[in-house]
Amino acid sequence: MSRGQAVRAPISEFKSTHQSMSGLATNLYSWSPSLFQFLSDCLGFVGSFFLYFVLTFSTGLFDISVKNVFWEIEIFLPILAAVSSYWVLLFWFGGLYKNWLVRSPFEEFFTIVRYTFIGCFLLFFLIIIDTQNLPHIRLKIVFYWITLIIVVMAMRLVVRVIQRYLRRKGIITLPVVLVGSTNKLIELWSSITTNPSWGYAIQGTILTDADEMNIWESKSEVKSIPILGLMNKLSEVIQRIRPQTLLISMNSPEHETLLNIASLCSDNNIRVKIVPDLYEVFSGQARTLAIYGAPLIEISPQLMKPWEETAKRLIDIVISMLVIILGSPIWLATAIAIKLDSTGGVFFNQIRVGKNGDLFKMYKYRSMVQDADKGKAQWTLPGDKRVTKFGRFLRKSHLDEVPQFLNVLKGEMSLVGPRPEQPFFVEKYSAILPYYPRRLKVRPGITGWWQVKYKQHTESVQEIESRLRDDFYYIENISLKLDIEILVRTVYCVVTGHGQT
Numbered sequence: 001m002s003r004g005q006a007v008r009a010p011i012s013e014f015k016s017t018h019q020s021m022s023g024l025a026t027n028l029y030s031w032s033p034s035l036f037q038f039l040s041d042c043l044g045f046v047g048s049f050f051l052y053f054v055l056t057f058s059t060g061l062f063d064i065s066v067k068n069v070f071w072e073i074e075i076f077l078p079i080l081a082a083v084s085s086y087w088v089l090l091f092w093f094g095g096l097y098k099n100w101l102v103r104s105p106f107e108e109f110f111t112i113v114r115y116t117f118i119g120c121f122l123l124f125f126l127i128i129i130d131t132q133n134l135p136h137i138r139l140k141i142v143f144y145w146i147t148l149i150i151v152v153m154a155m156r157l158v159v160r161v162i163q164r165y166l167r168r169k170g171i172i173t174l175p176v177v178l179v180g181s182t183n184k185l186i187e188l189w190s191s192i193t194t195n196p197s198w199g200y201a202i203q204g205t206i207l208t209d210a211d212e213m214n215i216w217e218s219k220s221e222v223k224s225i226p227i228l229g230l231m232n233k234l235s236e237v238i239q240r241i242r243p244q245t246l247l248i249s250m251n252s253p254e255h256e257t258l259l260n261i262a263s264l265c266s267d268n269n270i271r272v273k274i275v276p277d278l279y280e281v282f283s284g285q286a287r288t289l290a291i292y293g294a295p296l297i298e299i300s301p302q303l304m305k306p307w308e309e310t311a312k313r314l315i316d317i318v319i320s321m322l323v324i325i326l327g328s329p330i331w332l333a334t335a336i337a338i339k340l341d342s343t344g345g346v347f348f349n350q351i352r353v354g355k356n357g358d359l360f361k362m363y364k365y366r367s368m369v370q371d372a373d374k375g376k377a378q379w380t381l382p383g384d385k386r387v388t389k390f391g392r393f394l395r396k397s398h399l400d401e402v403p404q405f406l407n408v409l410k411g412e413m414s415l416v417g418p419r420p421e422q423p424f425f426v427e428k429y430s431a432i433l434p435y436y437p438r439r440l441k442v443r444p445g446i447t448g449w450w451q452v453k454y455k456q457h458t459e460s461v462q463e464i465e466s467r468l469r470d471d472f473y474y475i476e477n478i479s480l481k482l483d484i485e486i487l488v489r490t491v492y493c494v495v496t497g498h499g500q501t
Contacts, residue, residue: 033163034097040159041091044152045084052147056140087148090119093307105160109153116152120145167199174198177228177243178205179261180250182215188249189222203241204228208250234261238268248274256435263435303442303478311480316415320405331402334365334394341390344370347403352420355443360412362420363403367391398494404446416483417445418471429464436464439471442478449474449482452489 091097094115096108124141166172178185185205192200204226207213213227228237246265248258258274265272304312324331335346348366351359368386387395394400407413413420418439430436445451450470474482 036159036163037097037156038088040155041088041096041152042084044155045087045148046080047155048144048148048151049080049083051151052144055147056143087116087119090115093305093310095305095307105157108156112153112156113149116145116148120148164197168197170196170201172199173201174245175203175241175243176200176245176247177203177237177241178225179231179234179246179248180206181208182212182219184249184251185216186219186222188247189225200245200247203243204237206231206234206237231257235264238264238270242268243270245271245273248272259435259438263438266438266441303475308480312414312483313411315480315483316408319415320408323402323405324409327402334399334402337390338366338394342369342388348400351423352444353423353426353440354412354420355440357437357440358412359423360407360410360420362413363406365394365400365403367394367400398490401446408446412443414443414445415447416474416486417443417448418474419448419451419467420444429461432461433464433468436468439468439475442475447486447490447493449486452486452493 091112094111096111096115120141124137127137127141163172178188180188185207189202192198192202202225205216205222206228207216208231210230213230216222216227228241246261248261262272338346344366346366348364348368349361350364352362354360367388368391369388391400404413408415421444426436426440448471450467453470474486
């Protein structure tokens with residue numbers, strides 16, 4: 001087998017596993033909380049629309065002529081459809097249709113208040129463009145906002161009660177697998193059995209070692225729960241059982257164990273919940289989730305809200321186009337300087353690994369002698385003799401990265417994200433560090449948290465672990481705010497010549 005074949009096979013396996021699992025639809029999807037939320041909101045938007053106009057007409061805020069015209073069916077239905085679609089879209093951008101089994105009603109209420117306020121604020125500006133009666137319009141908008149909040153939240157509370165009833169009766173269930181130590185899992189099992197409204201259907205348990213298996217089998221109260229295997233068979237069990245959620249509770253968990261579980265489940269679109277006392281030793285994308293007063297730590301495959309993902313992509317496109325177009329004279333001069341400095345092409349193209357293991361061709365200005373990458377894949381070393389004279393300036397100023405804005409426009413990269421790596425190194429370090437592929441959950445970036453903390457380095461497992469800590473920090477805390485901070489830091493790095501030569 002050639003080196004190229006050896007490199008690509010495991011990446012393709014990672015990619016196909018991710019796609020097959022992410023495309024998997026469970027038989028309970030039609031009963032998901034997201035669907036309940038969507039249906040209740042549709043009723044809430046329609047109901048609040050009716051209630052608002054009934055109240056405003058009865059209080060005289062609208063005159064009779066408007067009232068008579070409004071109730072004509074050919075006018076009323078398009079307005080109702082447009083308003084409902086507007087709110088559904090806004091709620092979706094706000095992450096109000098997340099498929100959580102249980103979500104705090106207080107958190108839900110304040111999120112609804114925030115996004116209905118934003119939506120009404122936008123409506124207000126659209127309306128005042130076509131009217132001069134500002135005080136009257138303000139009163140109507142506030143009245144509509146209050147009506148909308150009350151009706152929508154009331155409908156969501158109603159479906160909460162319905163969901164809880166259906167879970168308690170076993171009509172809606174959430175397949176889960178218990179993972180951990182016997183004594184801890186028995187406590188968790190006891191909580192689940194005494195709270196049927198959680199809707200958990202235990203498919204089995206995965207224990208940490210053979211000793212725990214013997215203890216489990218000696219406990220009569222849990223004999224009916226099958227042992228699916230030990231921790232070293234976790235991947236095989238997940239592929240066979242395909243649960244929606246793992247519930248973890250174990251004695252003295254190790255960092256690496258929890259990281260491996262989080263990485264494996266993230267790749268397979270499985271939610272992970274762990275008991276709170278593991279929080280201080282867990283390093284992953286975590287969020288506290290209160291289940292009827294019993295808090296757990298949840299590891300969710302979803303990293304950003306839909307509106308944040310959309311905004312991040314729009315920012316990528318706009319900034320990339322501005323850099324390429326406005327800086328075109330500089331980029332042309334740079335290309336000429338590269339040709340004058342050494343023989344060879346202006347650009348350097350190399351296959352890198354992107355989001356979900358996709359391979360893509362990354363563009364850079366050539367900063368080394370022609371064909372410097374022929375032979376064994378390797379990192380650029382401090383003082384690397386393959387770097388040309390002008391190439392040292394390009395690498396020091398990071399200007400060699402400019403062509404990657406084309407990769408950003410194509411959607412292969414983002415402005416901010418983990419550094420894209422060569423397939424050879426992805427395979428090499430995935431074998432050494434099983435949680436390494438978790439960095440492939442997001443688009444690689446021109447810059448990132450590790451890049452702005454950059455220092456001269458040589459290839460080693462310790463260096464990779466250091467990079468992973470920074471990459472995971474970014475993934476765990478990914479947000480537009482963090483992206484902006486990294487972009488500002490990047491400008492400083494460029495100005496001060498922070499790159500490795």
